Amino acid sequence: MNTEVVITANNISKRYDESYALENIDIEISKGQIMGLIGPNGAGKSTFLQSVLGLLKTEGNLEVLGLDPRKDRHKLLKEVCSITDVAVLPKWMTVQQLLDYMDGVHPGFDLDKCKSILSRTNIKLHSKIKVLSRGMVVQLHLSLVMAIDAKILVLDEPTLGLDLVYRKDFYSQLIEDYYEGDKTILISTHQVEEIEGVLSDAVFMNQGRIVMKDSIESINKKYLELRPDQNYLDAAKSLNPMHQRTELGREVMLFEDIDKDKLTALGDVRPPVIADLFMAIMETTKKGGQQ
Amino acid sequence: MIKVLKAMIVREIQEHKVAFVYAPFFVSIILCLVIASVYFGGTNIQTDQFNFSTEYYDEEIRQAMQSVSSVSRIDIVRTGLLVLGFPILLTVGFGLLAYSLSTFADERKDRSLIFWRSLPVSDLTTVLSKVFTVTLIVPLMVLPYIILLQLVSMTSASIFFATNDIVSFGWLWGSYIFTDWFRIIFSLWAQSLWSLPLFLWLMLAGTYAARPIAGAIVPPVILIVLEGIIFKTNLVLEFIENRIGFWSRADSFPKEYQELRVVDVSDILLLFSTQAFWIGILASVILVAGIVYVRSSNSDHAID
Numbered sequence: 290m291n292t293e294v295v296i297t298a299n300n301i302s303k304r305y306d307e308s309y310a311l312e313n314i315d316i317e318i319s320k321g322q323i324m325g326l327i328g329p330n331g332a333g334k335s336t337f338l339q340s341v342l343g344l345l346k347t348e349g350n351l352e353v354l355g356l357d358p359r360k361d362r363h364k365l366l367k368e369v370c371s372i373t374d375v376a377v378l379p380k381w382m383t384v385q386q387l388l389d390y391m392d393g394v395h396p397g398f399d400l401d402k403c404k405s406i407l408s409r410t411n412i413k414l415h416s417k418i419k420v421l422s423r424g425m426v427v428q429l430h431l432s433l434v435m436a437i438d439a440k441i442l443v444l445d446e447p448t449l450g451l452d453l454v455y456r457k458d459f460y461s462q463l464i465e466d467y468y469e470g471d472k473t474i475l476i477s478t479h480q481v482e483e484i485e486g487v488l489s490d491a492v493f494m495n496q497g498r499i500v501m502k503d504s505i506e507s508i509n510k511k512y513l514e515l516r517p518d519q520n521y522l523d524a525a526k527s528l529n530p531m532h533q534r535t536e537l538g539r540e541v542m543l544f545e546d547i548d549k550d551k552l553t554a555l556g557d558v559r560p561p562v563i564a565d566l567f568m569a570i571m572e573t574t575k576k577g578g579q580q
Numbered sequence: 581m582i583k584v585l586k587a588m589i590v591r592e593i594q595e596h597k598v599a600f601v602y603a604p605f606f607v608s609i610i611l612c613l614v615i616a617s618v619y620f621g622g623t624n625i626q627t628d629q630f631n632f633s634t635e636y637y638d639e640e641i642r643q644a645m646q647s648v649s650s651v652s653r654i655d656i657v658r659t660g661l662l663v664l665g666f667p668i669l670l671t672v673g674f675g676l677l678a679y680s681l682s683t684f685a686d687e688r689k690d691r692s693l694i695f696w697r698s699l700p701v702s703d704l705t706t707v708l709s710k711v712f713t714v715t716l717i718v719p720l721m722v723l724p725y726i727i728l729l730q731l732v733s734m735t736s737a738s739i740f741f742a743t744n745d746i747v748s749f750g751w752l753w754g755s756y757i758f759t760d761w762f763r764i765i766f767s768l769w770a771q772s773l774w775s776l777p778l779f780l781w782l783m784l785a786g787t788y789a790a791r792p793i794a795g796a797i798v799p800p801v802i803l804i805v806l807e808g809i810i811f812k813t814n815l816v817l818e819f820i821e822n823r824i825g826f827w828s829r830a831d832s833f834p835k836e837y838q839e840l841r842v843v844d845v846s847d848i849l850l851l852f853s854t855q856a857f858w859i860g861i862l863a864s865v866i867l868v869a870g871i872v873y874v875r876s877s878n879s880d881h882a883i884d
Contacts, residue, residue: 342698344694344697344698346877362697362702362876363700363701363702363705364700365700366698366699366700367700370698371698373694373698377690377691377692377694377695378692378695379595379687379690379692379695379696380690380692381594381595382591382594382595386591386594389587389590390587390588390590390591391699392587393583393584393586393587393588393590394584394587394588394699394700394701395699395700396700
């Protein structure tokens, strides 16, 4: 893993009236990381990503590629690309007009590469964007981004509203055709299970705060999920699981920092899926807060 | 920078081709057809104020036309052609007002603002591209339509006059000043600079207001009323009235033309020497800064 830091956030906050959309966010993101921002609606994921893109003014110190995203936004955006569900492509344009515009304004845009990517899709250059399906528009947006040699890619709910096939295609295209070791990708999505396989790191957010951040590798080592045999239920409970739930009539326990061998003797053991881990941590945090 | 601005201006024209291309084109074609039909088809348009008919050319007029001095002849032809172009200018003028009001409002309404702002183009460059479109490009785009109309008028009239033994081709074409094309474009550029504060005010309304039309109208109305009550003056209203009208006929312009005429380049230089012109430019600079500030801090993209 490359350790060159590309995004540094120190004490970042964003307040709307009395409530915080972001509260004291501290994070460093390194070159090559594919970081997933995971959290419920209103967790602050989009606010953080918009801050990284220089679209929002925040308190605190935020540096992206050594630049202040607010002051040097247009300089920064030569190196940072984004696809967000709120960034709607102009419907009145044709695909060709949009490509020509990108070629004119973006120094890193490769027109031939973009046309080559689009030639593998059903998108026609003469089509107006307003006649394309939602899936095709996202595909077009991804093609534009893939034709730019950017250092950071920000994806904020990029596949929102797409059917399963388009969602799968999106991420496979992203990883197979776009991602290189020196690019950094930030992804925020509700469909956590679909990006789990592509992430190198995960950040859990809730109510404007970071609840947990770690690498997927470390998460898989640190957390284990046990489905204990009925006979060993009490033995498993005695090991103090951090969270417990019932799934299809069977107990599922989550453990943190425990010897895998201890659990293997009690039932089926495997790393938790990110969504379950997130839910467990949210509930644990909530309970901790109530005590 | 030039490449970026070119791409942005092309985008503006593509997005607003109805206002800048189709509307003046159709008005020009209709005017050309009307003119041709008057000379060749016998169309007869006569009202108390307006006479556009070949019946006008009776014996008395024929003799007057042949005996008129070359200077007067040129003036008559130039003024006639100038008047013919007004419908095109009015069409584009309304188009520019609509464009100014909608250009920043539309990107908020269709939520493409975030996409545009995700590209490496500063807000200042975006605003400047729109200013260049209004002041430089659209006047240039109008010129071919005016020239077309003039040529159709001149040709139709020449054929009619020559075939009816009124005057010769040379009589008419000798009065046509081709360098007026340049005077017209310089005059239009001066006009767009003169009216620029109005266009920019409408752009600002589109940038900040949830209801752009109300945002454009309400603040000036309040200002006018307050100014009237407190200072007993009408400066804001006069400013707006002057900027809507032609610069050469504004109160502040030193020359007072009694009749309609093509302006000279020296008139434009005279305009540049007036305080009113530079007040407008200063107001425009402030409005550009305001648009850049509001657009860059627009986190609420909601619009009615």
